Amino acid sequence: MAFNESYIAALSPTATEMHSSSHGLxxxxxxxxxxxxxxxxxxxxxxxxxxxxxxxxxxxxxxxxxxxxxxxxxxxxxxxxxxxxxxxxxxxxxxxxxxxxxxxxxxxxxxxxxxxxxxxxxxxxxxxxxxxxxxxxxxxxxxxxxxxxxxxxxxxxxxxxxxxxxxxxxxxxxxxxxxxxxxxxxxxxxxxxxxxxxxxxxxxxxxxxxxxxxxxxxxKGAASGADTPRDLNARVKILELYTLHVLLRNNEWDYAREFISISPVLDEERREAFLQALQSLQEEQQEAERHEREERQRQEDKVRREIEEARRLRAENEEREKKRLEEERAQARRESAAKEVDYGVEKPPRRNSNAGSSSSRSKPPANGKQPNGSSSRPLPSTKKGSKAVVAPPSLGTRAFMIISNLKAIVDGMTSSFQANPMLLMRTLAFIMAFLLMFSRKSIREKITRMLGTSWDKIKATAGMGVKISYL
Structure with a gap:
């Protein structure tokens, strides 16, 4: 007993220290x-x-x-x-x-x-x-x-x-x-x-x-993420972003509909609202795709019509150009034929009853003498084998021929100048030399005398021809 008391007395300071240490901790x-x-x-x-x-x-x-x-x-x-x-x-x-x-x-x-x-x-x-x-x-x-x-x-x-x-x-x-x-x-x-x-x-x-x-x-409500109404609304907002925006951008329409149907966060009312919104968005997308296809089809039809119109216009232009070329060829053929006209071709003389009667009256007798005893001298036009007189061309024909010839000359000069530009320079040099030559008075007087002499000879020749024709 004394041992126990002494042991307790010995341990009491340690217990006191432990209590004080616990209090300090x-x-x-x-x-x-x-x-x-x-x-x-x-x-x-x-x-x-x-x-x-x-x-x-x-x-x-x-x-x-x-x-x-x-x-x-x-x-x-x-x-x-x-x-x-x-x-x-x-x-x-x-x-x-x-x-x-x-x-x-x-x-x-x-x-x-x-x-x-x-x-x-x-x-x-x-x-x-x-x-x-x-x-x-x-x-x-x-x-x-x-x-x-x-x-x-x-x-x-x-x-x-x-x-x-x-x-x-x-x-x-x-x-x-x-x-x-x-x-x-x-x-x-x-x-x-x-x-x-x-x-x-x-x-x-x-x-x-x-x-x-x-x-x-x-x-404890963390399993559903909806501890409070605010958390529930936030979770619904996340589901809205995920199902009605993100999944639709990735074209996951069926998966979005399935996710909405099995989501434990949505009640029946919200689930029905989400499904209706998903259906509306899908219909809007289908309508937008339909409009896009129609617009693309309209654009393709417009391009096709423009191509067909361009082809038609090109065909018309080609046909018009073809006709113009044909007309130009025909005109050229007519001009060529007009240039080759031979105005010395005989034409049968016109005969009438008066001419026949007058010829029968003026027919000489068989002995070749006139009634008054004078011998008949046949006219040059009645000689056997003589050619009939051809009527001269009209004024319009002459003007057309002159214009055609001038046009042919100009076309020939233009093509020649285009093919050989030096020819144009030579022509201009010749004209300038010609003008310089005619600028001298002595040359002009000499040329005037030559032209006067030539004209006199032409008039003399023409006068002789008129006299011979008269005889």
Missing amino acids: STSISSLSSSLSAARHSSSSHISKTYRQASTLFLTRRLPEALSTVLPIITPTPSEDAEGSFEPAPVAKASRTTRIKVWSLYLTILNAIVELDPDEGKDAFGTQEWRAICTKVREGEVWEEVVRNGYHGVEGDVDSDVVINRATLLLTHARNQILNQKRLEAYLASANMPNLDISDRFRDGSITPRARFRSPAKG
Whole structure:
């Protein structure tokens, strides 16, 4: 008994020390929790202040300053514990409302930057940076950035409003909707999985490294993603984007109808509304395709009519040209025939009854003597073998012949000049020499005397011919 009392007395200081140590540890945990709470509050205050500054810059269309202001709170920072590691972005430790605001502002700024004109964007950010931002948005890299920096790489932890903004951004600017469809399917699949992480149950008793960096835990309703009416409305909005926009861009009409029919989030009323909207969109697309086919058919018919009209006009022009050539050939043949007319061809003289009676009366007697005894001398025109006199051509025929000859001469000269340009130069030189020669008075007088002598000879010859004809 004395031994037990002495043993207890010996152990009592140790028990007292243990009790005091336990009390000190509890005090340390409480102070650490309070310091963490204070740090979290300070970080949340800094994030809210940064968000307000970036919002003001964005509203004043100062996009480069707004982007540079919001980037520090959504970018991981290097860690001091281990070399090469990074602390999560400040926005990852903020409250749900703050996270949604910050990420929504960031996505809105990116949308405004991509919508800038190329020249304006290059002037504001520089060519390389502006192209890098546009590529990040259009290739869907921003989706992975949000999951990695804001939610520790857990797809299902992303807030519904942020998912809606990301899907809308890709729906507007992505080159195709295949990546958007895959991302939404991954999010819906991960969000529908139950949360089996029970580390939050021991969060009050101990603080683990995972608890420092994990996203806000989802409650029991996380399996359906509809903890509150707000979450339900957000999930319905995501399903609307996925089924009525993204899938339709990828021409997945049957899959969209099947997904709407089996979705557990939609009630009967919403499901019927979604199916009706899907049917209306499909009918509109079919109508648009029909109009497009009709318009394409009209364009093809118009082009075909234009081609046929061009062929018809070409055929008419060819026919007209052919007729013109035929007329020109006929005209040339007529002109050639007119040139070859022989005006010395005999024409049988016209005889009438008066001429016959007068010839019978003027017929000499058989002895070849006139009644009065004088011998008859036959006229030259009544000699046997003489040719009948041909009537001279009319004035119109002569004018036509002169004009035809002149035209033939001009055509011949034109073709000759075109074939041999030197001939034109020689002709001009000859004309100039001729004019210079006639400019001398002695030559003009000599030529005048020669022409006068020639004309006198012609008149004398003509007079002799008239006398002979008279005789």
